[in-house]
Amino acid sequence: MEYVHPEALVSTDWLADNLGASDIEIIDASFHLPAAQRNAQAEFAANHIPGAVFFDIDDIADTDSDLPHMLPSPEKFSSRVRKLGIGSETHVICYDSNGGPGAAMRAWWTFRIFGHDRVSVLSGGLPKWQDEDRPTSTDETPIIEKHFFSKFDPSLVLSFDQIMANVDSHEYQMVDARAEGRYNGTDEEPRAGMRKGHIPGAINLPFQKLMDTENFMVMRPADDLQTIISDACIDLEKPLVSSCGSGVTAAPLVLALYLLGHTRAAIYDGSWTEWGSRDDTPIEV
Numbered sequence: 147m148e149y150v151h152p153e154a155l156v157s158t159d160w161l162a163d164n165l166g167a168s169d170i171e172i173i174d175a176s177f178h179l180p181a182a183q184r185n186a187q188a189e190f191a192a193n194h195i196p197g198a199v200f201f202d203i204d205d206i207a208d209t210d211s212d213l214p215h216m217l218p219s220p221e222k223f224s225s226r227v228r229k230l231g232i233g234s235e236t237h238v239i240c241y242d243s244n245g246g247p248g249a250a251m252r253a254w255w256t257f258r259i260f261g262h263d264r265v266s267v268l269s270g271g272l273p274k275w276q277d278e279d280r281p282t283s284t285d286e287t288p289i290i291e292k293h294f295f296s297k298f299d300p301s302l303v304l305s306f307d308q309i310m311a312n313v314d315s316h317e318y319q320m321v322d323a324r325a326e327g328r329y330n331g332t333d334e335e336p337r338a339g340m341r342k343g344h345i346p347g348a349i350n351l352p353f354q355k356l357m358d359t360e361n362f363m364v365m366r367p368a369d370d371l372q373t374i375i376s377d378a379c380i381d382l383e384k385p386l387v388s389s390c391g392s393g394v395t396a397a398p399l400v401l402a403l404y405l406l407g408h409t410r411a412a413i414y415d416g417s418w419t420e421w422g423s424r425d426d427t428p429i430e431v
Contacts, residue, residue, distance in 0.1 A: 147368040150407030154254070155365060156239060156266045158275050165196060171232045173201035174272070175253035176242040177215070177394060181336050189243060195275060196283040199230045201240070201253055203394070213416050214392045215252075217303060220296035223260050233292030234262070241268035241275070244363070248353065248390075251397035255413060261297030267401065270362035277362070304387050304414045309421070312387070313346050313428060319380060320348040323390040323399055324418065331431035336391065340422040343431040345389065351378040353390070353398040371402045382408055389414040389421075 149155075164170055174194050176186040190200045206226045208216040218226070232238060238257055242249040250267050257265040268275070276282065304318070312318050322344050327333030329350040331342035344350070355374050357363045366374070380386065386403070388396035393415045400411045414421075421427050 149368050149405040154404055155269045157269055169237055171236045172198040172239045174198045175201040175240050175249045177203050177249040179336055193282050197287055199287050213420055216415055220298045224294045224296045228291050228294045231289040234295050238265040241271040243272045248395035251401045252394045255397045259299050259302045269364045274362035302412050304412050306416055309414050318385045318387040321388050322348040322350050323353040323396050325352050343429040346428050346430045353395045356398050356402045387412045387414050389417040392419045393417045
C-alpha cells in the first residue's frame, strides 16, 4: 500500500535537490514547551537549513487569547506569511528541530486551514538533515513580500463549545494524541494548574506510535499507519477530531490520515490546555 497523498511529505534528498528554487519557501516551525527551557528562535538564528525563515507559532496566532498558539484570524495569517516571503503560489516546506513530532505538522495543518494546499513536511526534519551532513546556515534570508490570500476552512478546527456538545452527540470520534499516562490521568501535566485525565469518550492514540522513533521520527509507511489506526478502533468512515496538550502534537494524526487519503480530520485547537484548565468540563480517568 502506498500513500494516497505522498506530496504532503518531502525527503531530505528532494529538498537538497531543490534548494534555492524560486517557488519554494522553507519554514522552521520549531516549538518547545516552557519546561524545556529552549529558545526556538535563537536556535534557528544559530543553525537552520539555508534559505529558511522562522515561523513562530506563538506569534502567528491569536495573541489576545489566554491559550497558547491558537489560530490567528485569516487577515493576520495572510499578513504574517506575506512578510515571510510566502505567496499563494509558493510551495511551503515545513520542518522543525525535533524531526517532526508536531510543530512542523501543526504548521502544515495551519496552512491547509487557511486554504493553502501546496505545503509539505520535511520527513525527519532538521535532525535527519544534519545527520546526513547537509549544509546549514546562520545567515538571515532576504525576504521579498508576496501576495497571499487566505480562505479559512472552519471544518478543520473545532471549538470548545463543539467539543462540549460532542461529549453527548458523539458526532466526531475524539482521538487524544497524548501519552497514555496523561490520557489515564496517572502522569503529571507539563503545564501547571491542569486537571488530569481525558475528555469523555476519547480514544487514546499517542502520536509517537505513528512515527518511526528510531529513524528521526519519520512517518511510518502507509500499511503500518493503517494497522495502527485500525488497532486503535478508529473508524475511518466517521468524522474525526484530534486533540493533545495544546493543539501541536494533535497534528501528526491529521497528517497520517491525510497521507492515507482521509483529508477532513479536524483538530480541537484549545485541546487539554483549555479543557483541563476549566472546572466546568467533564473528565474521565
